[in-house]
Amino acid sequence: MKDFSETLGIKVKNKGTSTGQKFLEADTGEAIKSYTPIDGTEIASVTLTTRQEYDQVVEKAQKAFLTWRMTPAPQRGDIVRQIGDELRTYKEPLGKLVSYENGKIYQEGLGEVQEMIDICDFALGQSRMLYGKTMHSERPEHRMYEQWHPLGPVGIISAFNFPVAVYSWNAMIAAVCGNTMIWKGSEKTPLCGIAVQNIIAKVLKRNDMPEGIFNLITGARDVGEWLASDERIPLISATGSIPMGRQVGQTVAARLGKTILELGGNNAIIISKDADIEMAVRATVFGAVGTAGQRCTSTRRIIVHEDVYDQIKDRLIKIYESITIGNPLDEGTLVGPLIDQHAVENMQKALKQIEKEGGKVIYGGEVLENMEGHYVRPAIAEVENHYEIVQEETFAPILYMIKYKELKEALGYHNGVRQGLSSAMFSLNVREVERFLSHEGSDCGIANINIGTSGAEIGGAFGGEKETGGGRESGSDSWKAYMRRQTNTINWSNEMPLAQGIKFDV
Numbered sequence: 001m002k003d004f005s006e007t008l009g010i011k012v013k014n015k016g017t018s019t020g021q022k023f024l025e026a027d028t029g030e031a032i033k034s035y036t037p038i039d040g041t042e043i044a045s046v047t048l049t050t051r052q053e054y055d056q057v058v059e060k061a062q063k064a065f066l067t068w069r070m071t072p073a074p075q076r077g078d079i080v081r082q083i084g085d086e087l088r089t090y091k092e093p094l095g096k097l098v099s100y101e102n103g104k105i106y107q108e109g110l111g112e113v114q115e116m117i118d119i120c121d122f123a124l125g126q127s128r129m130l131y132g133k134t135m136h137s138e139r140p141e142h143r144m145y146e147q148w149h150p151l152g153p154v155g156i157i158s159a160f161n162f163p164v165a166v167y168s169w170n171a172m173i174a175a176v177c178g179n180t181m182i183w184k185g186s187e188k189t190p191l192c193g194i195a196v197q198n199i200i201a202k203v204l205k206r207n208d209m210p211e212g213i214f215n216l217i218t219g220a221r222d223v224g225e226w227l228a229s230d231e232r233i234p235l236i237s238a239t240g241s242i243p244m245g246r247q248v249g250q251t252v253a254a255r256l257g258k259t260i261l262e263l264g265g266n267n268a269i270i271i272s273k274d275a276d277i278e279m280a281v282r283a284t285v286f287g288a289v290g291t292a293g294q295r296c297t298s299t300r301r302i303i304v305h306e307d308v309y310d311q312i313k314d315r316l317i318k319i320y321e322s323i324t325i326g327n328p329l330d331e332g333t334l335v336g337p338l339i340d341q342h343a344v345e346n347m348q349k350a351l352k353q354i355e356k357e358g359g360k361v362i363y364g365g366e367v368l369e370n371m372e373g374h375y376v377r378p379a380i381a382e383v384e385n386h387y388e389i390v391q392e393e394t395f396a397p398i399l400y401m402i403k404y405k406e407l408k409e410a411l412g413y414h415n416g417v418r419q420g421l422s423s424a425m426f427s428l429n430v431r432e433v434e435r436f437l438s439h440e441g442s443d444c445g446i447a448n449i450n451i452g453t454s455g456a457e458i459g460g461a462f463g464g465e466k467e468t469g470g471g472r473e474s475g476s477d478s479w480k481a482y483m484r485r486q487t488n489t490i491n492w493s494n495e496m497p498l499a500q501g502i503k504f505d506v
Contacts, residue, residue, distance in 0.1 A: 016218025037103035064212030077127025084120025141493030150178030163189035261469025265421030272427035280426035283452030293397030347396035421464030
């Protein structure tokens with residue numbers, strides 16, 4: 001960790017609570033330990049946020065909001081632009097830290113930081129496009145329009161699999177909208193949060209900004225519950241598992257707060273007999289084994305036409321046999337470790353359940369006992385879509401193969417799960433393509449043609465339907481989720497007419 005600590009200002013003993021420019025001293029000695037999944041060794045110990053510190057952070061965020069919301073949006077955008085520039089400076093060391101603490105390969109670590117840079121660029125432009133509409137009033141000499149106001153402190157809960165990028169999707173857009181941010185990252189990747197906070201602090205100090213705009217809290221479930229139940233936090237954006245999202249959603253709804261929920265995926269690719277087979281196979285492999293199958297957009301299922309099923313199966317097995325598994329920081333490695341031993345055990349349980357329900361594992365799935373860390377061989381299994389295990393999201397590199405005859409059947413399999421995040425179809429048949437994208441086609445928030453399920457760009461709104469939560473982040477008009485809409489009517493006449501022609505003379 002020496003290179004990371006020298007470059008990013010991370011020390012062996014780390015404070016896990018920050019109000020932007022400085023880290024707070026913990027009242028107790030409680031801490032969580034960060035382990036690298038590469039070999040299971042301890043990286044550092046990070047202090048947990050105490051309840052007293054949490055309240056201090058919220059108070060700072062509330063106070064900073066009063067100043068930040070009155071800062072012109074283009075100036076807020078310029079602060080975000082500078083954060084993007086700072087991230088460019090630290091792209092390589094931060095990308096390495098992501099890889100080291102999370103286990104994804106270095107190229108994916110770099111890609112995650114690039115996503116942060118891209119969203120800063122996007123948010124900069126958005127800061128000059130927080131538009132409201134002007135409507136015609138039915139009353140003479142009246143003007144009616146709508147405008148958008150910031151909400152206040154926004155709570156952001158992110159997961160281990162994208163320890164920095166998903167935070168930025170929310171924080172940078174929320175920031176240009178005039179909100180302050182309170183970030184609870186995953187307890188499995190706390191150093192990534194500390195590193196990002198240090199990078200942002202440089203920009204805030206340079207611009208003499210008040211404390212409390214970008215805040216960090218560290219802890220496990222209890223700290224997330226503080227956020228979710230806190231009436232001072234008008235919006236919670238939570239990324240993670242469906243059970244976690246269900247609890248957050250219920251807690252926030254009980255106090256009539258707002259949520260953006262980005263939860264599990266059970267993503268499928270339909271591969272037509274009219275597909276470009278090689279393109280379909282390449283997209284499937286990246287979607288299924290990238291980040292060791294620990295993306296919410298990972299390809300879990302491929303629904304393959306019977307005419308090309310055996311061809312696809314044989315080609316996949318051949319590629320899987322050549323996949324390099326090992327240290328994610330080593331050049332040439334394509335698959336790194338799972339995040340921890342619990343993830344390894346969950347994968348093994350899923351593989352046993354496949355066989356129990358009548359499916360067949362046709363390749364891989366073994367735990368690589370000869371390697372330190374949490375390494376497994378990506379697996380391929382032949383299954384039926386209705387299997388209970390197929391209906392669930394196992395956060396591991398297991399690819400399910402399902403055979404179909406007619407497109408209607410394939411669409412039924414595709415939509416026949418509780419999740420609805422990302423989807424794809426490979427076909428050169430325009431009629432099939434249009435049907436997949438029609439009202440009777442994919443029921444997911446993301447639907448792609450001739451590209452895979454993972455690798456979403458920040459310009460489009462990211463999110464899914466059904467048990468995926470319905471939230472949208474990152475692009476398009478997702479900025480509206482971080483603001484409140486207000487309709488305004490101005491009477492510039494000498495009369496007091498009522499709407500709908502109502503007469504009320506006094």
